[in-house]
Amino acid sequence: MILSMAGFAIEDSFIKYATLTDRQIPHGQLIVMVAASGMVFFGAMTAFRRQPLFPAELLSKPLLIRGGFEIMGRLSYTLAFILAPLITATAILQATPLVVVAGAALFLGEKVGPRQWAAVVLGFFGVMLILRPWGAQFDFLTILAVLGMIGFAGRDLATRASPARLSNWQLGFIGYTMFTLAGLIIWGLQGGFTQISGAAMTYITIAAMGGITGYFALTVAMRTGDVGAVTPWRYTRLIIGAILVLIMFGEPIDLPTIIGSVIVVGSGIFTMIRRRQRQQT
Numbered sequence: 001m002i003l004s005m006a007g008f009a010i011e012d013s014f015i016k017y018a019t020l021t022d023r024q025i026p027h028g029q030l031i032v033m034v035a036a037s038g039m040v041f042f043g044a045m046t047a048f049r050r051q052p053l054f055p056a057e058l059l060s061k062p063l064l065i066r067g068g069f070e071i072m073g074r075l076s077y078t079l080a081f082i083l084a085p086l087i088t089a090t091a092i093l094q095a096t097p098l099v100v101v102a103g104a105a106l107f108l109g110e111k112v113g114p115r116q117w118a119a120v121v122l123g124f125f126g127v128m129l130i131l132r133p134w135g136a137q138f139d140f141l142t143i144l145a146v147l148g149m150i151g152f153a154g155r156d157l158a159t160r161a162s163p164a165r166l167s168n169w170q171l172g173f174i175g176y177t178m179f180t181l182a183g184l185i186i187w188g189l190q191g192g193f194t195q196i197s198g199a200a201m202t203y204i205t206i207a208a209m210g211g212i213t214g215y216f217a218l219t220v221a222m223r224t225g226d227v228g229a230v231t232p233w234r235y236t237r238l239i240i241g242a243i244l245v246l247i248m249f250g251e252p253i254d255l256p257t258i259i260g261s262v263i264v265v266g267s268g269i270f271t272m273i274r275r276r277q278r279q280q281t
Contacts, residue, residue: 001217001218001221001230001233001234001236002233002236003213003214003217004213004214004215004216004217004218004221005214005233005234005236005237005240006210006213006214006236006237006240007210007211007212007213007214007215007217008210008211008214008215008218008237009090009210009237009240009241009244010206010207010209010210010214010244011034011207011208011210011211011214012081012086012089012090012207012241012244013086013207013241013244013245013249014203014204014206014207014210015030015034015078015081015082015203015204015207016081016082016086016249017203017248017249018030018200018203018204018207019082020249021197021199021200021203022194022196022197022199022200024194025194025196025200026187026190026191026192026193026194027079027082027186027187027190028183028184028185028186028188028189028190029183029187029190029192029193029194030082030204031075031078031179031182031183031186031187032180032183032184032187033196033204033208034183034204034207034208034211035074035176035179035180035182035183036176036180036183037205037208037211037212038172038175038176038179038208038211038212038215039173039176039177039179039180041172041176041212042169042170042172042173042176042216043173045169045172045173046167046169046170046172046173049167049169051167051170052170053170053173055166055170057162057163057165057166058174060162060163062158062161062162062163063158063162063163063166063174065154065158066154066155066158066159066162066171066174066175067174067178068154069150069151069152069153069154069155069158070151070155070175070178070179071151071178071179071182072147072148072150072151072154073147073148073149073150073151073152073153073154073155074148074151074175074178074179074182075148075179075182075183075186076144076145076147076148076151077089077144077145077147077148077149077151077152078148079141079144079186080092080141080142080144080145080147080148081145083141083144084139084141084142084144084145085139085251086241086245086249086251087241087242087245087253087257088130088139088142088145088257089142089144089145089148090237090238090241090242090245091130091238091257091260091261091264092127092130092131092142092145092146092149093145093148093149093152093237094234094235094237094238094261094264094265094268095123095124095126095127095149095264096149096152096153096156096234097232097234097235097268097271098119098120098123098124098264098267098268098271099149099150099153100153100156100157101116101120101268101271101275102117102120103153103154103157104157107157108157108160108161112271113274113278115270115274116270116271116274116275119267119268119270119271119274120267120271122263122267123263123264123267123268125263126259126260126261126262126263126264126267127146127260127264128260129256129257129259129260129263130256130257130260130261130264131143131146132256155175156218156222159171159219159222159223160222160223168216168219168220168223169216171219172212172215172216172219175215175219176215229272229275232268232269232271232272234268235265235268235269238261238265
């Protein structure tokens, strides 16, 4: 999970850096370039193992649900950190483990105690503190990060319900195919094609490599690990992301964002501790 979060943090930072380097790149074109790289990689690995790219299970309910959440999460969050401050989008995303824990209780039948539910509610308060929708400086574009958070949580839960015979390579190919299609839709609505500079292409390549690493590691963690034990380690993305933001962009991190992030992370860690205690009794 830590490797996954490092990969995604690198992907986020270098995608945004590419947009700042070459401001004429249409967002849809950028998304397609990153997503298609992952689709080709996972497709090649799937074919190398002589596994079908489009298995019959593709039309199963878990995979259809997973595909929908995949598009929602990847597209919303990518647009969020491109258009809004990266540190804000990253901080909001840290509530994903809380949504996963709540979803595991509601939809997968996992036991969650009242104290854990209280932590989930407190974590959502932390998200509101980061967003600050009541303030004059509220950026409506940060809602995209919330939609991305919900999408990623739904994807992670659906991943656990996916047919066991599907390999992680197949799931990666299917996920990136969905992401590519979503990017094509955005690109079609925007229109236009821009010649990419050498520097921007380098950053896009690094972003694609980080995303591929993160996606594969996340799929392995969510399919083979315990939800309550694995998901709290997603918070390492905030630490790695904050370091990259300070080094690459110099974005300011205000006090409400710090407090909100601490609340969200603290709530997630508490749910992990309570889960372990319940398992030992």
